[in-house]
Amino acid sequence: MSAAMWIHALLWLVGLLLLIAVVTVMGVWWERKFIGHLQRRRGPLHHGFHGLLQLPADMVKMISKEDIVPDSADPWLFQIGPLMVVVPAIAAMAALMFAPGFGLLDMNHGLFYIFAFQTLLPLGFAVIGWSCASKFTLIGALRAAAQLISYEIPMLLAALGVVVAAGSMRLTDIINAQAGVWYIFKEPLGFAIFGIAVLAEMNRTPFDLPEAESELVAGYQTEYSGMKFGFVQLAEYSVLFTGSYLVSALFLGGWNMPFLPASPLWLLLKIVACMTMTMWFRGTFPRLRVDSLMSLSWKWLLPIALVNIMAVAALALALPGIY
Amino acid sequence: MFGSGLLKGLGITLRHALGRPVTELYPFEHKNPPANSRTFIAMHVNEEGAPACRACNTCIVGCPDRVLKLVKDPDDPKRAVEFVVNSGRCTYCGLCVENCPFDALYFTQDYERATRDKGALIYHLIEDGACTHEGEVDRP
Amino acid sequence: MGVVDDAEQPGFITTTLDKLLRWGRSRSMWPVNAGIACCSLEMMTTGAARYDFDRFGIMFRSSPRQADVMIVPGPITKKMAPIVQRVYNQMAEPRWVIAMGSCAISGGTFVDSYNVLPGAETILPVDIYIPGCPPRPEALLYGCLQLKKLISETSTIGSSRKPMYVPPVLPEEWPLELLGEYDALEAGAVWVQPERDSPPVTPLGDAESAPEDEL
Numbered sequence: 001m002s003a004a005m006w007i008h009a010l011l012w013l014v015g016l017l018l019l020i021a022v023v024t025v026m027g028v029w030w031e032r033k034f035i036g037h038l039q040r041r042r043g044p045l046h047h048g049f050h051g052l053l054q055l056p057a058d059m060v061k062m063i064s065k066e067d068i069v070p071d072s073a074d075p076w077l078f079q080i081g082p083l084m085v086v087v088p089a090i091a092a093m094a095a096l097m098f099a100p101g102f103g104l105l106d107m108n109h110g111l112f113y114i115f116a117f118q119t120l121l122p123l124g125f126a127v128i129g130w131s132c133a134s135k136f137t138l139i140g141a142l143r144a145a146a147q148l149i150s151y152e153i154p155m156l157l158a159a160l161g162v163v164v165a166a167g168s169m170r171l172t173d174i175i176n177a178q179a180g181v182w183y184i185f186k187e188p189l190g191f192a193i194f195g196i197a198v199l200a201e202m203n204r205t206p207f208d209l210p211e212a213e214s215e216l217v218a219g220y221q222t223e224y225s226g227m228k229f230g231f232v233q234l235a236e237y238s239v240l241f242t243g244s245y246l247v248s249a250l251f252l253g254g255w256n257m258p259f260l261p262a263s264p265l266w267l268l269l270k271i272v273a274c275m276t277m278t279m280w281f282r283g284t285f286p287r288l289r290v291d292s293l294m295s296l297s298w299k300w301l302l303p304i305a306l307v308n309i310m311a312v313a314a315l316a317l318a319l320p321g322i323y
Numbered sequence: 324m325f326g327s328g329l330l331k332g333l334g335i336t337l338r339h340a341l342g343r344p345v346t347e348l349y350p351f352e353h354k355n356p357p358a359n360s361r362t363f364i365a366m367h368v369n370e371e372g373a374p375a376c377r378a379c380n381t382c383i384v385g386c387p388d389r390v391l392k393l394v395k396d397p398d399d400p401k402r403a404v405e406f407v408v409n410s411g412r413c414t415y416c417g418l419c420v421e422n423c424p425f426d427a428l429y430f431t432q433d434y435e436r437a438t439r440d441k442g443a444l445i446y447h448l449i450e451d452g453a454c455t456h457e458g459e460v461d462r463p
Numbered sequence: 464m465g466v467v468d469d470a471e472q473p474g475f476i477t478t479t480l481d482k483l484l485r486w487g488r489s490r491s492m493w494p495v496n497a498g499i500a501c502c503s504l505e506m507m508t509t510g511a512a513r514y515d516f517d518r519f520g521i522m523f524r525s526s527p528r529q530a531d532v533m534i535v536p537g538p539i540t541k542k543m544a545p546i547v548q549r550v551y552n553q554m555a556e557p558r559w560v561i562a563m564g565s566c567a568i569s570g571g572t573f574v575d576s577y578n579v580l581p582g583a584e585t586i587l588p589v590d591i592y593i594p595g596c597p598p599r600p601e602a603l604l605y606g607c608l609q610l611k612k613l614i615s616e617t618s619t620i621g622s623s624r625k626p627m628y629v630p631p632v633l634p635e636e637w638p639l640e641l642l643g644e645y646d647a648l649e650a651g652a653v654w655v656q657p658e659r660d661s662p663p664v665t666p667l668g669d670a671e672s673a674p675e676d677e678l
């Protein structure tokens with residue numbers, strides 16, 4: 001590798017970390033503000049302009065809090081748990097493309113890479129929950145593992161429909177293929193399945209069973225205090241960002257906009273819209289039951305996703321110009 | 324129909340988000356509590372500024388929580404020298420106010436009494452025979 | 464958890480950090496989501512739309528590990544005492560306690576009962592007392608703002624551990640968990656059963672110590 005490539009990679013690394021920090025800070029702020037307004041409250045208001053300094057204050061506090069390791073916890077796994085969630089969540093972001101040629105790595109299997117790292121998340125959650133030796137964290141972790149694994153399959157199958165239609169796994173190709181018609185109009189069924197499955201992958205309401213506050217205290221992160229808890233939150237918001245990116249890139253046309261020139265701005269706008277959508281769901285919907293969560297995935301989403309991918313393949317063969 | 328309830332819920336929350344929040348910005352805009360809300364006990368004074376209490380002990384007998392303390396003037400049994408309220412134990416039931424035959428006690432609407440010092444919750448209404456605060460002259 | 468424990472002469476960096484920490488901690492107080500009695504209803508009201516705790520960054524966390532403030536909203540019975548004490552012990556330093564309502568301050572109307580502790584400070588180091596029965600939501604908000612002031616005035620330099628109180632003679636009726644270095648054996652208030660048949664004119668416990676400038 002040449003020096004220029006190293007500098008490119010380093011710059012992108014710093015940029016991505018900054019992006020994650022900004023996404024977390026602004027995401028939490030916007031979430032608290034938006035959910036507050038959904039409930040006719042005001043949300044953070046008095047610290048900084050409309051509560052913008054709220055998150056920095058929270059972070060300062062979290063960094064300075066006591067770091068508790070429970071007596072019964074497995075000390076090594078307990079320490080490494082948050083890392084096992086943060087690292088895949090951040091690594092998955094390396095393949096994101098923000099404009100043609102503007103991204104850390106324009107891999108020809110970018111989509112595959114992102115899904116591969118997202119698949120590692122349940123392992124991290126399981127380690128977090130197992131290491132604490134607490135009932136709440138254990139139940140939360142098992143729920144997280146079960147949910148993430150069972151929703152991965154419909155998600156991958158729905159994404160496969162897009163790959164079949166675009167003929168490539170490179171994110172740039174997939175987005176450029178939507179310069180005319182977005183895939184949400186070509187594959188509405190795939191979009192619905194992908195949206196539901198991604199919502200479950202991100203542990204968002206109505207699929208937030210792993211951290212169900214009313215049943216499991218705080219789910220798998222119950223025993224974490226201070227910045228370790230902050231790291232888990234960081235991972236959650238990175239996953240939220242990646243999921244919103246995937247929805248906007250695979251189905252909503254990425255940087256394309258009808259009648260307007262392509263620009264990364266549209267992509268960011270779509271990502272923010274997707275994130276706001278999940279927050280809107282969170283402010284509205286109740287939580288699913290565990291068994292109906294499982295039956296939704298295995299009995300409904302999976303067969304429909306299979307039908308969807310076959311239909312897309314057949315259409316792609318029959319109408320090569322359109323699909 | 325399946326799903327219409329979800330859409331309806333989304334519509335309701337969106338309407339809330341677009342409407343005006345109902346929040347009162349408490350420390351910046353004071354809304355006085357309702358007139359019949361019971362917070363801190365205070366003592367009326369008569370026209371000369373002397374406390375209206377005649378040291379009859381009725382309020383103390385009626386109080387369920389042993390909140391009040393009264394020291395009478397040894398020379399004049401109808402004059403209170405000291406009247407202490409331990410507001411950290413009071414339930415604000417209003418029995419003392421209702422019982423007082425002379426309408427000497429009343430409830431204020433002053434709720435900003437949080438403190439770091441528990442001793443500050445014990446306050447004198449009468450000290451050395453004089454009212455410690457600007458009591459209201461008018462009787463309700 | 465201070466910036467540095469036992470700093471003799473804080474330097475520039477230490478004092479700047481101290482200011483930053485005080486700023487952050489006072490603006491992000493997360494109470495643990497634990498209601499004990501009727502005052503907790505008023506606590507929920509304060510969190511709901513009309514008064515909205517979130518304006519000040521006060522957000523209920525269910526897990527005591529992630530909470531900073533414990534609001535004690537109600538009388539602590541002997542049966543509840545070990546649980547309250549355990550939740551307090553599970554909180555990470557730095558931590559604060561708000562005694563909300565007369566029962567948490569002094570036992571309130573239940574003080575003569577056989578099974579209620581005379582106030583939360585029997586077992587917990589209370590920082591802010593909010594009188595009322597129950598306090599209005601505004602009163603609770605005012606109390607939280609007083610705590611915010613207290614936190615931003617408390618230096619974070621040096622050790623500032625706030626252990627639970629344990630009475631010198633362990634009570635038999637309510638088993639306290641002893642956790643070694645997290646107990647303050649000498650600081651505990653002794654629990655005394657108050658007199659039940661009191662004469663109408665009762666001398667108040669420490670009425671003499673009341674500051675004169677109140678009201």
Ligand code: SF4
Pocket residue numbers: 385386387388389390391412413414415416417418419420
């Ligand atoms: S309001 Fe009730 S509890 Fe309070 S002093 Fe009066 S009688 Fe006693």
Ligand code: SF4
Pocket residue numbers: 375376377378379380381382383393422423424425426427428
């Ligand atoms: S306040 Fe009223 S009831 Fe109480 S001692 Fe004075 S006069 Fe009697």
